[in-house]
Amino acid sequence: MPKKVQTKKIVSDKYKFGFAMPENFVFRTRKGLDAEVVKEISWHKKEPAWMTALRLKGYEYFKARPLPKWGGDLSKLNFDNIYYYIKPTEKQARTWQDLPKDIKTTYDRIGVPEAEKNFLAGVGAQYDSEVVYHSLQKELSKQGIIFVSMDAALRDYPDLVKKYFGTIIPANDNKFAALNTATWSGGSFIYVPKGVKVKLPLQAYFRINAANMGQFERTLIIADEGSYVHYVEGCTAPIYSTDSLHSAVVEIVVKKGARVRYTTVQNWSNNVYNLVTKRMRVEEEGIGEWVDCNLGSKLTMKYPSCYLVGRKARGEILSMAYAGKGQHQDAGGKIIHAAPETSGRVISKSISQHGGRTSYRGLLQMTPRADQAKAKVVCDALILDEASRSDTYPDMKINNQNVQVEHEATVSKIGEDQLFYLMSRGLDLASAEALIINGFIEPIVKELPLEYAIEMNRLIQMQMEGSVG
């Protein structure tokens, strides 16, 4: 056993995607937001009139709504100091070689082209406001699967977009959904036809490059009856001294018997406000799953939700959060049981250290129609030092007698007994701590696609080495 116990970094605060490329945009709106800027974005995208009108409505709602009084500290978020639309290139590329050099280098360093070769059925890459690269395996497009950027979908599949856009998350849902409705750009549109199961994940990479950037991607996924799709998104950004804003809206429709899994590995740099609205509507016997990992950002407020509207629909939310110095992860999930025999499960794991703060915030609702519904929420939190903080804010609203609802949560530090056990078997303190933390998040990490799981474990291992250098 070491004679003195030194404080060391258990989880690394080093951020390896913090590099920035020169800002070689082809167009950007002026700083700040007003109706003119909204119109300019829409005009630039040559959108149909109904979308321009919807954007302007979203802007009105955004102006009218106050900032939320709960959650994280939004008082320093300056809406006037942000570029709401930055177009990085003239057109979308179909091969990585066609991309401007800086952008290609960025994705090479994040490792996207390599992952595409090995693990993925399709890739979309968004750089600032626009999706700059898109691909989908040929067999998949032959099966009728649509996987394009949201802008392309509005152009090529206007009827589908019009039918679903804003139906799961209305423009006036909350302040940030309204902002997204006004300023959205990029994001993915996915349609999976009846009975089609997409074996490999579809993936989107979101990159903010410019400083004072607002990224507002909009994603819409429609899984038709009996289909399956797994969508994965990753996010990174350079480190700047000024703040950026990421405010996405993700709407998902899971039709009868379909299953959608949406995995997020959010690793924004520590100057990004990440305020995202994500929701799925799950119909009869459908399954909707959120795997939501939040490692980066300055402040994240994100509560992916499942509205279970059909008999036997199932919703699952696996949430993981890590907060280091200067970070607040206010994450969790919501499950609304609006039909009989629905089931829901939320598992949340959070780690805070170096003054970081993690908060679990959740809602579980049983409506009078939710006979024989079941739900369970489990939240565990680890606090690694005395400067850090952990909160749990669950809410359970029960309007039905024939249900089963359970919630449990624990908050603690790493158990002395666990450490002692491992160290008595010859592990040093750092390895013992790493082993325990890896075990703690394992239920979530094992649900990640392999390359992300490896990355996650490496991240935690790296810090152990952090004690040396």
Place this chain on the structure above:
Amino acid sequence: MKKERIIIDYLGKKKNVSLSVKKGKSLIYILLGFKPGDKNITVNLNGEDAEARILGAIIGKNGKVNINTFQHHRAPNTKSDLLINGVFLNQTSYKYEGLIKIDPKAQKSNAYQKNNNLLLSDRAHVDTSPKLEILADDVRCTHGATVGRIDEEELFYLMSRGIPKKDAEKLVISGFLKSIVADLVDRKIKQKIESILEREVSKII
């Protein structure tokens, strides 16, 4: 053994209750609720080694019941334990909000909080929100909440042994409520609470 201060309180009496526990002292607060009403209970654990238990048994027959609890750990090595069990009938609306807060200096503290609810009516409404705010690291906090109806298997077990359904229900419900005092050391008070709960349960079934 520490000498325990025991307080028995009822819903409908004074709304705000604020209690402080000094260094090395121990407190048990028992809340019984058989009619609508609001109660805000704050327990401050102000001195080292202070301990508090908050126990509650609620039968909601109608109207609104609002209970807020706040377990505030302000000194090291303090311990708090909360258990509130409720049974709700008719159109009762029950709102429970509980907060455990552990201040940065309250290291080596332990806190528990549990809110269990049985719904006996389709029109009853329960909204429970047990919260934690933990600002110290060397602590252990656990909370939980459950909402459901009477376990069919428990009823079936009793009925298969010849107990009529009504009596079986009564047994399950009074057992559920009485469990809050299951490990109370003071036998006299324990028996008193149990007989009160038994009497109240017979009124509803």
